[in-house]
Amino acid sequence: MSKTLTTLPKETAFFLEDVSVSYRIPDEKIPSIKEYAIRRLQGKIEYNSFLALDKISISVREGEIFGILGRNGAGKSTLLKVLARVLYPTEGRVWIKGQVYPLLQLGAGFHPELTGIENVYLNGTLLGHSRQEIKEKLPAIADFAEIGDFINAPLRTYSSGMMARLGFSVATAWVPDILILDEILSVGDAAFVQKCSNRMQGFRESGATVLLVSHSVDMVSSLCQRAALLDHGKLVAVGDASEVSKQYREMIF
Amino acid sequence: MSTNTQIYDSSINESPAIEEIKDVLKYKDLIIQLVRRDIISRYKRSFLGIMWTMLNPLGTMIVMSIVFSRLFAMRGAYPAFIITNLVAFTFFSQTTTAALGSMLWGSDLFQRIYLPRTAFVLSTIGTGIVNILFSLVPLIIIYVFTKTPVKETIILLPIAILFIAAFALGFSLILSAVVVFFPDVAEMYPILLNAWMYLTPIIYPEEMLADVLGGWLLRLNPLYRLIRLFRLVTFDGAYPTMQEFLFAMAFSFGTLIIGWVFFTKQAKKFAYYV
Numbered sequence: 001m002s003k004t005l006t007t008l009p010k011e012t013a014f015f016l017e018d019v020s021v022s023y024r025i026p027d028e029k030i031p032s033i034k035e036y037a038i039r040r041l042q043g044k045i046e047y048n049s050f051l052a053l054d055k056i057s058i059s060v061r062e063g064e065i066f067g068i069l070g071r072n073g074a075g076k077s078t079l080l081k082v083l084a085r086v087l088y089p090t091e092g093r094v095w096i097k098g099q100v101y102p103l104l105q106l107g108a109g110f111h112p113e114l115t116g117i118e119n120v121y122l123n124g125t126l127l128g129h130s131r132q133e134i135k136e137k138l139p140a141i142a143d144f145a146e147i148g149d150f151i152n153a154p155l156r157t158y159s160s161g162m163m164a165r166l167g168f169s170v171a172t173a174w175v176p177d178i179l180i181l182d183e184i185l186s187v188g189d190a191a192f193v194q195k196c197s198n199r200m201q202g203f204r205e206s207g208a209t210v211l212l213v214s215h216s217v218d219m220v221s222s223l224c225q226r227a228a229l230l231d232h233g234k235l236v237a238v239g240d241a242s243e244v245s246k247q248y249r250e251m252i253f
Numbered sequence: 254m255s256t257n258t259q260i261y262d263s264s265i266n267e268s269p270a271i272e273e274i275k276d277v278l279k280y281k282d283l284i285i286q287l288v289r290r291d292i293i294s295r296y297k298r299s300f301l302g303i304m305w306t307m308l309n310p311l312g313t314m315i316v317m318s319i320v321f322s323r324l325f326a327m328r329g330a331y332p333a334f335i336i337t338n339l340v341a342f343t344f345f346s347q348t349t350t351a352a353l354g355s356m357l358w359g360s361d362l363f364q365r366i367y368l369p370r371t372a373f374v375l376s377t378i379g380t381g382i383v384n385i386l387f388s389l390v391p392l393i394i395i396y397v398f399t400k401t402p403v404k405e406t407i408i409l410l411p412i413a414i415l416f417i418a419a420f421a422l423g424f425s426l427i428l429s430a431v432v433v434f435f436p437d438v439a440e441m442y443p444i445l446l447n448a449w450m451y452l453t454p455i456i457y458p459e460e461m462l463a464d465v466l467g468g469w470l471l472r473l474n475p476l477y478r479l480i481r482l483f484r485l486v487t488f489d490g491a492y493p494t495m496q497e498f499l500f501a502m503a504f505s506f507g508t509l510i511i512g513w514v515f516f517t518k519q520a521k522k523f524a525y526y527v
Contacts, residue, residue: 096260
């Protein structure tokens with residue numbers, strides 16, 4: 001396996017251009033259509049706009065491991081939502097090449113009454129795969145999750161560790177183009193965590209772009225090549241991961 | 254890496270309605286899987302399982318027949334008349350109610366991962382079609398018991414079901430788009446549905462409403478047109494007139510197109526609200 005950076009493609013994986021996201025927060029919550037209509041007619045609806053992202057421009061190359069740092073409320077989650085195509089930017093342009101996998105919460109969309117296999121199909125199709133693709137991967141998924149015959153049992157009989165392992169196993173069965181890692185992986189026992197990080201390593205080697213969001217400065221500076229620092233929705237710094245980490249450390253202390 | 258790399262560019266302003274159709278085709282296996290989930294999870298743990306889909310209209314029919322059969326002078330068998338209408342109406346009411354619920358349930362996933370926003374609504378319509386096929390079983394039983402003849406007009410039944418499905422889909426999309434911004438619509442809808450049922454000739458013959466508001470109450474009720482088409486080809490054993498058929502088609506597919514365009518136009522704002 002080639003690990004040298006020079007063999008990785010230098011093409012752009014995604015870029016943001018002057019991306020702003022502004023939430024409109026009504027002064028009070030308007031609970032019904034009737035009240036909405038009345039207030040609208042009276043001109044009493046006032047909105048405070050809140051800029052969660054303020055003219056962010058970032059460009060990330062394919063195969064890069066890119067870190068995002070920032071305090072709570074800095075706009076990290078909003079940025080991830082824009083990249084996951086969950087949130088459409090209020091202004092600016094988002095360009096993404098390939099499939100984005102958000103590993104936000106493992107097992108989101110699982111159903112307790114369905115068997116492990118049915119849930120694998122459901123989760124796989126949620127990630128945009130066809131039934132045929134899932135069928136081919138099924139043995140590997142079951143094997144990686146280490147749940148044995150439970151794969152044929154309803155999910156409600158699973159332990160939380162088994163559920164997390166199955167979720168991780170489905171979500172990482174395919175090498176995504178862009179992988180979003182929102183939190184440090186903490187599923188199952190030490191041996192499984194090791195398997196997980198090996199698989200992540202494999203993704204890097206096969207050229208997937210990884211976006212790592214973390215509070216841990218050490219993690220970002222050791223794993224990432226470049227990083228961005230957000231504060232109050234603004235891009236404070238982009239560049240070499242260790243430089244940006246240093247800047248973040250100065251900011252919080 | 255994937256061989257067919259897709260590019261997402263927010264600056265390309267394709268019509269959201271068309272973009273959504275392309276996405277739905279890409280995610281068609283997801284919709285099939287959601288239908289399977291709904292069917293399996295609904296029946297897995299109940300003792301009578303899938304039988305409930307059949308027992309439900311049967312039970313309502315029996316109650317209605319006991320209460321109303323003396324009240325309304327009917328040609329033909331009242332139980333067969335009412336179960337026909339009920340199967341058609343239940344298809345509409347269940348799918349639209351489920352679609353509303355799926356928007357609330359799906360909002361969690363919508364916050365995490367990109368999916369075609371219509372996927373959940375489409376899957377509830379798919380589940381509804383499976384359910385209506387099952388509920389044809391008690392309908393057949395009642396027809397046999399009451400010796401109600403079925404004519405060759407029954408070949409139009411799939412079209413009648415398709416029309417109701419298209420109308421239910423369009424209507425669900427409008428409702429679902431509105432419920433994201435006004436959650437209390439979900440509370441209001443059962444009341445609306447109830448009123449709609451009593452304003453539509455379902456438990457009573459349509460002649461009773463024929464001259465209300467000069468007949469406009471019936472003429473402007475799309476649900477009446479669609480349920481009538483459904484009943485005409487099964488219970489009455491008659492073909493619709495060309496005009497009736499075209500009106501039913503216009504109401505159902507018109508609602509579908511309006512609903513699709515409206516929903517997809519609003520969909521980009523959903524994540525800002527839920």
